[in-house]
Amino acid sequence: MATSDSSPVRLLYDVRVRAVLYQVVAVALVIGIGFYLFSTVSRKLADQNIATGFAYLSRPAGFVISQSFISYDSGDTYGRAILVGLLNTVWVSVFAVALSTVFGLAVGIARLSRNPLLSTLALLYVEALRNVPLLLYLFLWYALIVAVFPPVREAWQILPDVFLSNGGLIVPSLRWSPAHTGVLVAAVLGIVLACFIASAFRRKRVATGQSRMAWPYVLAALVVPVLLAMLVFQPDLVVNWPEKGRFRITGGVQVTPEFTALLVGLGLSASAGIAEIVRAGILSVGRGQWEAARSVGLHDRQTMRLVVLPQALRVIIPPLTSSYLSTFKNSSLAIAIGYPDLVMVSNTTMNQTGQAIEGIAIFMMVYLGMSITISMLMNWYNARVALVER
Amino acid sequence: MTDTAQLNTLASVPDERPVRPAQSWFALLKPYIGSPFNAVVTFACLWLIYRLITGAWGWLVTRAIVEGGPQTCKAAAGAGACWPFLAAKLRFMIFGFYPYDEHWRPALAVLLFLGAMIYSMIPRFWSRRLLWLWLAVVVTCGVLMYGGVFGLTVVNTTSWGGLPLSFMLSSVGLAFGFILGVLLALARSSKLPAIQVIAVVFIEMIRGVPLVSILFMASVMLPLFMPDGVTIDKLLRAQVAIIIFAGAYIAETVRGGLQAVPKGQHEAAASLGLGYWLSMRKIVLPQALKIVIPPLVNIFIGFFQDTTLVTIIGLLDFLDTVRSAMRDPVWQGIAVLEGYIFAALVYAVFSYGMGSYSRFIERRLKTDHSHGRH
Numbered sequence: 001m002a003t004s005d006s007s008p009v010r011l012l013y014d015v016r017v018r019a020v021l022y023q024v025v026a027v028a029l030v031i032g033i034g035f036y037l038f039s040t041v042s043r044k045l046a047d048q049n050i051a052t053g054f055a056y057l058s059r060p061a062g063f064v065i066s067q068s069f070i071s072y073d074s075g076d077t078y079g080r081a082i083l084v085g086l087l088n089t090v091w092v093s094v095f096a097v098a099l100s101t102v103f104g105l106a107v108g109i110a111r112l113s114r115n116p117l118l119s120t121l122a123l124l125y126v127e128a129l130r131n132v133p134l135l136l137y138l139f140l141w142y143a144l145i146v147a148v149f150p151p152v153r154e155a156w157q158i159l160p161d162v163f164l165s166n167g168g169l170i171v172p173s174l175r176w177s178p179a180h181t182g183v184l185v186a187a188v189l190g191i192v193l194a195c196f197i198a199s200a201f202r203r204k205r206v207a208t209g210q211s212r213m214a215w216p217y218v219l220a221a222l223v224v225p226v227l228l229a230m231l232v233f234q235p236d237l238v239v240n241w242p243e244k245g246r247f248r249i250t251g252g253v254q255v256t257p258e259f260t261a262l263l264v265g266l267g268l269s270a271s272a273g274i275a276e277i278v279r280a281g282i283l284s285v286g287r288g289q290w291e292a293a294r295s296v297g298l299h300d301r302q303t304m305r306l307v308v309l310p311q312a313l314r315v316i317i318p319p320l321t322s323s324y325l326s327t328f329k330n331s332s333l334a335i336a337i338g339y340p341d342l343v344m345v346s347n348t349t350m351n352q353t354g355q356a357i358e359g360i361a362i363f364m365m366v367y368l369g370m371s372i373t374i375s376m377l378m379n380w381y382n383a384r385v386a387l388v389e390r
Numbered sequence: 391m392t393d394t395a396q397l398n399t400l401a402s403v404p405d406e407r408p409v410r411p412a413q414s415w416f417a418l419l420k421p422y423i424g425s426p427f428n429a430v431v432t433f434a435c436l437w438l439i440y441r442l443i444t445g446a447w448g449w450l451v452t453r454a455i456v457e458g459g460p461q462t463c464k465a466a467a468g469a470g471a472c473w474p475f476l477a478a479k480l481r482f483m484i485f486g487f488y489p490y491d492e493h494w495r496p497a498l499a500v501l502l503f504l505g506a507m508i509y510s511m512i513p514r515f516w517s518r519r520l521l522w523l524w525l526a527v528v529v530t531c532g533v534l535m536y537g538g539v540f541g542l543t544v545v546n547t548t549s550w551g552g553l554p555l556s557f558m559l560s561s562v563g564l565a566f567g568f569i570l571g572v573l574l575a576l577a578r579s580s581k582l583p584a585i586q587v588i589a590v591v592f593i594e595m596i597r598g599v600p601l602v603s604i605l606f607m608a609s610v611m612l613p614l615f616m617p618d619g620v621t622i623d624k625l626l627r628a629q630v631a632i633i634i635f636a637g638a639y640i641a642e643t644v645r646g647g648l649q650a651v652p653k654g655q656h657e658a659a660a661s662l663g664l665g666y667w668l669s670m671r672k673i674v675l676p677q678a679l680k681i682v683i684p685p686l687v688n689i690f691i692g693f694f695q696d697t698t699l700v701t702i703i704g705l706l707d708f709l710d711t712v713r714s715a716m717r718d719p720v721w722q723g724i725a726v727l728e729g730y731i732f733a734a735l736v737y738a739v740f741s742y743g744m745g746s747y748s749r750f751i752e753r754r755l756k757t758d759h760s761h762g763r764h
Contacts, residue, residue: 041614070410114421115428117435131741132734133695136709140730147726274523329600334725336702343602364599371598387408 021071056353057082063348065340067256078349085345086366092262092339093328099267100327103273111279122275129272135333137269142261143336149257161241166257170242173253176318186229194221258339262331270327277323281316282308314382321378325371332367342366396423411723447460450641463724475725476732478713483729486551486711492543496554499531503557511747513754524565531558547625551706556624559707560694561631564640567693568686571640572679576670578641579648589641594640601699604631628700643685646680680755687748691741707731 011017057079058171068084069091110122129137146166150156154166164168174180190204240253287306293303293315334341342363350359407667423429453470455463463472485493506527510520535554538544550558577589596604608631609624616622651674701710715721716729 023582026585026588027581040617041611044614051470086560095455113429114424115435116421117439118431121435121438127742127745131691131738131745133709133737135698135701136730136734136737139709139713140727140734142454143726144732159671270708332600332602333699333702335602343600343606347606350610357614360603360607360610367600367603368595368598 096266100270104270233335567636570637574641575644
């Protein structure tokens with residue numbers, strides 16, 4: 001009840017006045033703390049003669065990065081070095097997410113198997129991975145790789161021109177040129193086109209009930225753009241063969257042990273979580289759905305694909321999103337085993353320039369931006385899946 | 391007395407439960423070899439289990455080096471586990487660089503801590519008293535670790551390490567993170583837009599970045615935030631980072647619990663004339679927190695494991711002391727896996743124990759609700 005007389009003291013007991021007051025105090029507090037921190041930090045930085053601002057990004061970095069997908073050498077700028085680190089982060093995250101999804105799906109289904117041996121083994125897998133810290137696994141995989149595989153001088157030649165040692169796996173590579181990029185872009189476009197064609201055919205089938213053969217069109221959409229691009233760009237096939245010298249192997253492309261350890265560690269640890277997510281999702285679909293599907297004559301695989309999975313996905317997608325996001329964020333553990341990801345490159349940069357705040361600000365912003373992007377994408381997909389519900 | 395009489399009559403009633411028909415051997419084996427595919431799966435699993443057991447047995451027992459020193463283990467070249475390494479380094483791995491003669495102090499602190507933890511895990515003892523118990527335990531542990539009174543020598547936080555440090559980082563982080571988390575959750579579900587926005591921005595910013603980056607920020611930037619002349623301990627910096635990180639995650643969990651409390655409860659509290667804080671404290675929060683106990687235990691497991699990350703900013707937690715033990719010049723390159731496997735077992739025992747507890751609590755809370763409408 002609002003007060004009838006408006007003396008200042010009584011006003012304080014008005015719920016609406018209090019609401020405004022609380023908010024003003026909270027905002028003032030946040031601004032005050034922010035201002036205090038800003039002034040303290042800038043004064044201290046000035047005292048210690050540390051430069052501020054992002055000008056250092058265009059200065060030469062002067063350090064080497066062991067893995068990069070764009071051309072980089074120590075003469076390039078800090079900005080480019082950080083970009084290389086970011087690409088490495090994305091690269092390992094994408095593979096780890098794929099690996100964790102495949103393994104998680106398989107183990108999650110195995111957990112539900114009617115064969116007690118298989119379901120127990122799957123449970124063992126999940127428990128072993130969930131109850132031990134990821135960082136410990138990273139160290140363990142790395143130590144195993146270094147311990148099990150021979151030193152570079154005695155590298156195993158597992159296939160002609162493929163070498164395996166504790167320095168990593170070395171395979172022949174293609175000398176990359178813009179022409180190759182063109183073909184790659186064409187291939188991606190082809191895949192997108194094929195998806196569109198397939199979904200158009202499916203819509204038509206659902207709408208009219210007539211099914212027409214879709215696969216020739218899909219195949220054409222996959223192949224034709226690539227062939228056209230090859231004709232237009234004419235990429236040359238120069239293979240960079242690895243050669244084994246006395247002390248090291250030159251040429252080829254190298255899958256480093258750091259990358260492998262990080263990939264395996266991230267992928268397996270996340271797969272345990274995904275297995276539980278998948279299991280919970282499938283279990284959430286009522287028994288009646290299975291029985292109903294069977295009674296309309298669907299066999300097991302059709303039941304799974306057409307009845308159970310679409311409903312399970314609704315339960316699976318939200319936690320799956322957070323699993324992917326945490327895989328992406330956990331890739332920052334790379335610094336512990338020396339994989340040159342965003343954090344590690346930024347850390348080197350911070351140590352060299354002394355501009356810690358800018359360095360931390362950059363990688364935090366990048367992670368935040370990517371997290372928001374991924375969760376928005378997954379929310380969009382989730383909304384699409386959820387639309388199935390009436 | 392009537393009860394006993396009833397029991398007796400019950401006992402005298404002949405057992406008329408249907409007799410289960412004897413199962414044929416085939417029915418028993420059906421889940422294993424019901425179909426050709428299943429049979430293949432069974433044999434593959436059996437083979438895998440056989441390989442796992444024989445491999446582990448061989449490495450741990452038959453091929454293991456039980457007596458000797460670094461040289462004996464080196465000669466075996468990793469064929470089996472090197473037990474002398476564990477024996478020689480066990481105390482260092484558990485207590486780190488804490489002065490050797492004073493190891494009883496962290497050991498006692500850890501025991502006290504574990505005892506208090508097990509005590510407070512039993513639902514029968516849940517009451518306000520627990521709060522005081524924990525206060526006493528924390529103070530005692532702090533005194534034991536740091537010393538300076540009762541004739542205990544002072545041990546600086548720089549020599550703290552190993553398992554006690556891991557326990558401390560995770561439990562203190564969770565305790566303060568819990569307070570922060572509840573406040574943030576209340577702020578985020580508040581009706582005041584400005585407070586809500588502040589909470590949302592804070593929570594999402596923390597949850598959007600990896601723990602490593604927050605640890606970095608704490609270790610590099612916290613000293614810059616402090617007024618002149620105030621230095622802030624490295625351990626404290628990591629602790630602050632963990633509290634902030636835990637707070638954001640706990641906030642989201644608690645918010646889930648707050649949302650699960652029916653609106654009628656808020657309205658009932660309001661109609662009794664309770665203000666916001668009273669209704670939250672007496673009506674809403676107790677119900678919300680009860681719902682989220684199992685996920686909170688899971689968060690605790692996660693943070694116990696995540697404390698390993700402090701090794702990245704140079705703190706000597708359990709994983710780091712294990713690694714230091716393996717890098718000891720005497721043992722370098724000899725026991726490459728033993729340390730990790732030992733550490734993994736320690737973490738697994740605690741995590742698995744907490745996980746089982748979480749499932750137990752979940753079952754118990756479910757049965758508590760079973761006499762409701764559902």
